[in-house]
Amino acid sequence: MKHTVLLLLAGGLAAGPLRAQRALPATPQRPVTDTYFGRQVVDNYRWLEDVNNPEVKAWFQAQADYTKQILDRIPGRDSLISTFQAYDRLLTVRYGEVKKRGNRYFYRKTLPSETVGRLFVREGKTGPERLLFDPTAYDKSTTYAMTAFTPSPNGQLIAIGLQEGGVELSTLRILTVATRALGAESIPAVFGGGIDWLPDGSGFLYTPNNSTDPQDPKGNLDTKARLHRLGQPVAADPDLWSRAKNPDMGIRPDQYPVMFFADDHTQVYGLLASVDRRADAWLADPADLAKPTIAWKRLSAPTDSVYDFRKLGSRLYLHSVKGAPKGRILVTDAANPNPATATVLLPEGEGNITRLLSTKDYLFVVLSDGINETVRQYDPRIQQWVQMPMPSTGTAGLEPYDAAHSNELFTYVSTWNRPETVYDYAPETRKMVLSPFDMKARYPGTDDLVVEELEVPGHDGTLVPLSLIYRKDLKKDGKAVCFMTGYGAYGISATPYFSRRMLALLNQGVVLAATHPRGGSEKGQAWYRAGYQTTKPNTWRDFIACGEYLVKNRYTSPRHLIGEGTSAGGILIGRAITERPDLFAAAISNVSCSNALRMENSPNGPVNAPEFGTVKDSVQCMGLYEMDAFQHVKPGTRYPAVLCVGGMNDPRVIVWQPGKFAAALQAASTSGRPVLLQVNYDNGHFTEDKQVTFRNFANMYAFALWQAGHPSFQPRTIAAK
Template sequence: MKPAFLPGLALSLLTGTATLAQPTAPGLPATPQRPVTDTYFGKKVVDNYRWLENTNDPEVKAWFQTQADYTKRTLDQLPGRDSLIKTFEAYDKLLTVRYGLVKKRGNRYFYRKTLPSETVGKLYVREGKTGPEKLLFDPTAYDKTKTYSMTGYTPSPDGQQVALGLQEGGAELSTLRILTVATRAFRPESIPAVFGGEIDWLPDGSGFLYTPNNSTDPKDPKGNLDTKARLHRLGTPVAADRELWSRMKNPNMGIRPDQYPIMAFANDHTQVYGVLSSVDRRMDAWLMSPADLAKPTIAWKRLAAPTDSVYNFAKLGSKLYLHSVKGAPKGQILVTDAASPNTAKATVLLPEGPGNITRLLSTKDYLFVVLSDGINEKVRQYDPRTQQWADVPMPGTGTAGLEPYNPTTSNDIFTYVSTWNRPETVYDYTPESRKMVVSAFDMQARYPGTDDLVVEELEVPGHDGVMVPLSLVYKKGLKKDGNAVCFMTGYAAYGVSATPYFSRRMLALLNQGVILAETHPRGGSEKGQAWYRAGYQTTKPNTWKDFISCGEYLVKNRYTSPQHLIGEGTSAGGILIGRAITERPDLFAAAISNVSCSNALRMENSPNGPVNAPEFGTVKDSVQCMGLYEMDAFQHVKPGTKYPAVLCVGGMNDPRVIVWQPGKFAAALQAASTSGKPVLLQVNYDNGHFTEDKKVTFRNFANMYAFALWQAGHPAFQPKSVAAVK
């Protein structure tokens, strides 16, 4: 395979006999080292495992399978692992029915419903909120020879049709099918490579707008580049779908290959919006008239440029409301004319205040703004008719969940509050009366141990003196003697904040005396835009240094000790955990690097890499390239270092973080570590970045937790002899 040459990047291949690393444990063959040297703007960087990136090569496939088999044999023998799975199942059964994705069309309520005995949810409909339910679609009966789940669905405006995404074998990319509600039969259309059934129907239900990937193969390097927004008319061949908006069709709009052109109607269907979606939260947005959908050329009008720093917008009547952070790091709400929006002349409706604006949404007649103090959220509503703001009486503090049933025709909202130590209660909220009543879709369960959970919200000093939020959850009576196992996790990317949530899986650990430490490093938005930008591209080191500071605080104050501290990072959080253990290997007993970005310098050489360049940087820029090198955990693995025990996890069907990212990190750690602690690679062949399938999910997390608790010295997870896990 010929390498791609990029500006400022020279590549030389070092040929010769491959060297062998030392095996990490008996029964696991050593991984060959075949060095490749890249020169990035004068800096030479050696990659010993470039060959693992060719996942179609039989040798590479065999390597991953060998790693997966060895890891499975090891984890299968851990005491406590199967008990964790049983605990997950037992807690799951306590909630007799689980509802999700509730949507209203006319008088019909559509929803996903999952019973404890079911691995995936089914689609139901009711006439009226409390009417008798009707099963519309069971993904397990769709094809008995395969494993399917329903990733998402969108009912048509009249509720007569439902577009739904079918996911096969844990693959995240779905096949879009159209279900007729009256007959429960599928129309002939079958559209591949669509994320989760994400479409927007035409107002009359005759078709829909959608943007598919170019390929169903998550490893296709061109799968999500130069995608095209299309229009499908029901009853017409998919191959004839019109291309409405793309870089090729609109060469003068400055569309980048990595941007997804997404089109959707305003709630009142009077406008169509186009958003060039990417990981950059600053919207690149346009608008058009619905009448232009029938014309050969669309007359696009600029709504907001990235330099306007608009994070979201909502239309109510003749006005457009904008969530902007330009000159207001914690956010402000602006208002402008919807027909001719002008962000420069927009009026400030809600000025920046002490609370960080985390969300803007609307119903038929009301605007809602969610504000956070860094951890807990409150909600305000605005009525344009009276020009009055009012507080929404949320039932408690924590993360505020708000989902309109149908923002086109209704003001009713499905709402809840998530906390660290209590499962949420679901309410129906009516903004006209500002009343909340327990929803017909609320199902309560009482979980063991929740009354004994203590929550501490702290701020700890970071490496540079900046105070970093830290949330702790643990059982009453904790002895601060350094002997408790602590599970410390973090994400801190894309401006995503770690807000309170209740997790039955984590409850299984909490009830065994484990401390949960949720960190809030720079890179999230807990303290606004400035907090996000302080852990972004070249400032990314603050992310893992904040994580390390949280661990140091927990050790210093005797919550735990390095012998009992577990670190975990998932996806972009792989940068956080990877660099934390390569910078401070002595601080952790164990680490979980889950579907992790571990080789940031090579991310652009993966299918989803170019899409993420606006967040992490690009090797085409000399400054950003050095930032990528600094955040690359794989490149910071040093031979002869006593690394903690590490479990790397990769999904063979993962379209977001390709499997060789955690794979190469595992290979490097296996060769380098002198601690004698295991470094394992769990390869999920029935999973992607994640999956709805409860059976697969329970096994996956039980494996991760059991490994970490074993290595952190939890007594319930210690084998009788070392030989038992070799």
Template sequence: MNYFLALTLTVLLLQKTVAQPALPPTPQRPVTDTYFGKTVVDNYRWLEDMANPETAAWFKAQGDYTNAVLAQIPGRDKLIDTFADYDSHLSVRYGEIKKRGNTYFYRKTLPTEKAGKLYMREGQKGAEKMLFDPAAYAPGKTYLMTAFTPSSNGQKLVIGLQEGGAELSTIRTMTVATKTFGPESITAVFGGEVSWLPDDSGFLYTPNNSMDTKDPKGNLNTKGRLHKLGTNPATDPDLFSIEKNPDFGIRADQYPIMFYSDDNTQVYGYLGTVDRRATAWVAPASEVGKPAIAWKRLCTVTDSVSSFVKLGNQLFLESVKGAPNGQILVTDATNPNPAKATVLLPEGKQRITRVGSSKDFLFVTLSDGINEKIRQYNPRSRQWAEVPIPLSGTTGLEAYDAAHSNEVLAYVSSWKQPTVVYDYDPVTQKLVSSLFDVKVDYPGVADLVVEELEIPGHDGTMVPLSLIYRKDLKRDGSAVCFMNGYGAYGNSSVPVFARQRLALLNKGVVVAETHPRGGSEKGQAWYKAGYKTTKPNTWKDFISSGEYLIKNGYTSAGRLIGMGTSAGGVLIGRAITERPDLFAAAISNVSCSNALRMENSPNGPVNAAEFGTVKDSTECMALYEMDAVNHVTAGTKYPAVICVGGWNDPRVIAWQPGKFAAALQNATSSGKPVLMQVNYDNGHFTEDKAVTFRNFANMYAFALWQAGHPDFQPAGVAKK
């Protein structure tokens, strides 16, 4: 099949095109399935076999073709330079600041560095010392630090390392005083997170079964394990799993995760899943290490508890049971009972978005759908108070050391406000600028306008829409508009400052952040209105947002770009298959595009709780409806599309966007290009700035080219 590798240069006289290699052909090999009486023909099932050399060659040829096309787009490389220039405005970036005793551990990244290094200092004003540089970990290889977890005494660290953006980390232990690694090397720990034992003699962790992100059994029947420092990880005992707890009803697709309360008096067994309703058990910390842990039920899905925090002898529960905007309940920590818990903070007009704590205080973040505020609660005085953050937008509090201190880092950001960081003392309620706050001034920010709107959806429901644009915008339909959407898992699109978005805004592009059903902008009901059988509302709200923008002169159909990422692949895939006339270009980034086949991917079973399962007749038909691949129709004039897949992606396997690209390439009659970008040095995302800048510049440049932006048009090509 050497035609997959053949890249014959030719000049394609197509609308808005450039000199480019020939598009690699994709054979159609029909496979017929019957789902509850419905016949479905899958022409691209063969692309799911990524271990097959023919499939690997197809992806390689598609990637080479795409790279050749993208390299010829004027403005692409300048966009990369702009991203790097904006990055250089921030003299240093801090992240994941954690305190143990008087020692601060943190990630620090300089503009000249691709990724962060691990540092420490004694006291905030102490001398800074570098502990670990992942770039120097293995010469000749590229490693990134996924996570670091200090022990309670700050003398040891567990560091998670990844290669190729896979997110499946190898974890190592480090002695802080000597900066030396211990003998442990434990593979396939998702994200590299662990929970240290109270005496710092080891840690709890849950590994995958394989480092292969394409292994269909890699994350099934996983086990919560205990590792004692200095022992062979191969002998680590199983403490929490289907085998260890056969009466708990644990499913194969659920992650059995164990972690301690902040005060280290309790251990929790938690079933990790995409279902926001927690299933968890609790036991005294002293039970860890016994032949069998004496677990007590903490909550189950019917309790609709999404998070819990222990302070003293009380357990505070965030629950949406009978309260779509959320409420805070309080119960006895030793014998928790959500059904008999007391309502501490009843449901209000504002939605509870996050709950956290310091040593003595509970913090609750509430949102009006766009802007957030934070309230604090003192269990001793039983008093509530407002946290006095002076700016509006997305806010947050993170305790430096919730077990031992009330010292808290506070932050706020918005669509046009770079993140501002404070230190906050809940005892005095004093907020001061943090040493970790870095002042920054970006070009063009002062000229930006933000509009928060509600527009009518397809069924009359009012749908939020956030617009950012330059104040000199002419609403005559001539502006290019970049419209982004997600709408899944109850995750809302919140106001945060993004340098890459600023690069578009400073080119006169209108940026539209949509808030379709499936998110939680309007609470639990908004989430459930874009979930499983109601999922069509998600892409229909996105379509309605585009129609509003065109009708009101912000843009026109020939200049509208749509983008969806990950689960937002359902949104963008079905938006362009339902309304191909509405868009000039679409970006389908690491996208769930073939919903009917998601359960056949390694990360698919765990996501059935969000999208549905083919094993249920009703949910199966809902999956078919949200499946973009199965709604591609031959002879349709589709917009220009760039699909993106990460070869090492553990969340959305690359054949999901790959099959969508193949279907569109064989079906479209518009003459507009359909590309399949393959990132071999990336997974679902990456911290590596060089890779990230290139990836987003590729997507943006392609879309801006096809939407007619003058900075991205090849010389000699007539505008249409």
């Protein structure tokens, strides 16, 4: 009798879909019923929220082990990692965060052979460099990276934020530049490592979290702005500004009281930071830092809708969206600011203002047409606006070397299909020259890439921007795999950028679709508010509309369409696949907000309530229910293949958010396609460590490409008689 034996060439895998060596046990359902303003909601997996419970820890570990077995055996996954590494080596050096103090230039530098960046200094921009700090040598027993570094005003000291295991809560250490010696100070739980030095370098302002544990529910509530003086015990650092110290200022528990100086150090500012971009800001005399109580003066209230402010001389410049959805620039007296009576310096125009920044003598305003940015510069001494010459269209990158003492800018333009070239820009002459910190590299395939900027009809007829990048030999026959990504939250726009990781997909014939749904700011404040709280359904429905356009116009088909959303983009991808499971072959739900109704019960949830809403308000609560992907999983539905990703050290989206979503999908889906949960134990929301990052993204991409039918990621078979 003739028979056919299928032999897989990829590591002895079983024929057909890849399967783990041992089956994943079913997740117990233990229903908990909540009533929200008369609406009963059942949660079958509430027990997974207790991440310190041994049973829950074992569940996450079992999911991680099961997922790893499958991901490790996908053909093409390791090739992707190799491609990421090869493209990384083409960039012979990577510079970041160049900061000037006096004649010293401090910067992060990463070589292809290094997983994280090291801190260097040059005397003069082109002088010989000297290594100041290597985080990999700090403690050989564990992995550290720098979250931030801040030189003192005279450039003699540097505050370094050290991160362990991808946790964004950093430990601050102080390094003496001349000797490279670390001081005795060790200040834990500073988010990102951000500080602002006192003018004389004797200490700094900072706002630490209350706990080093990213899963502590009270870690970032009722935080306090503090002052540390070098050589003094950290425990004695005074509380300068907080809800406890200033009960009459209306500070909410979820607001971060952050203090910082004007560039010229003539004023100190207090910003009650939150996800609400409207500045709740105050100012004071720096001399008040030595007094028992600071005499705060109101700079702007949230109702003033000021997004940013910059001081130049005696004037304060405001980026305001009040009565101007695309933004305008106002100017007021710095000593006694009043947004209501401020003079309009730059009226609202066609371009959406995306950024306000300054150097010693100049003001810069970045404007966007929805995708591409232009820059205008203003000289207050002669009251003149001029256009800043940019080398090409795309996203304008501008960073002052030393805003307090210099006008020079570190400048670049980022595009979808070309790596950026870095220039130094002198506003006095409006001249750009190639920077000594340029990092230009040539990558294979970039000359063959086509970029299309489109607007496609949304679910309600609204035109939604859609950016497409693909090889010029694409055949629009519906057979190409398409990777469609989206975010649409916090007013953050999806601006053009060059991604070496995405290039690895583009060079394999994948179509990249970057969506611009409502909830971002591509079309100004109105676009943002149209995907905010109760209007949030527009965000995922815009995403769905983009997918429908791609299918209708034969760029891809539902068999080959991948959807991806990260963090707040988890709402977008989660609700897209629960509303239109038939549209997607695969979905990536990466460190995702997937259970919006329960976000306030996570450590970072209360601070995000201004963006998404609160269960304490009847209208907002129903909005949260609508955006809750977990609650919209329906048993007996043919869901696409889904890879959920969670970071065990994630301080922004706690791991049980994607975990519960994965559990619900595993129980409900009848498509036969896999639903996996990748748990990163060496990563948080993200990490600088290149090798961890390469593995993480290769896992996500390989899974999705396998399920979307890309030939390079399918188990290969041969027939033998």
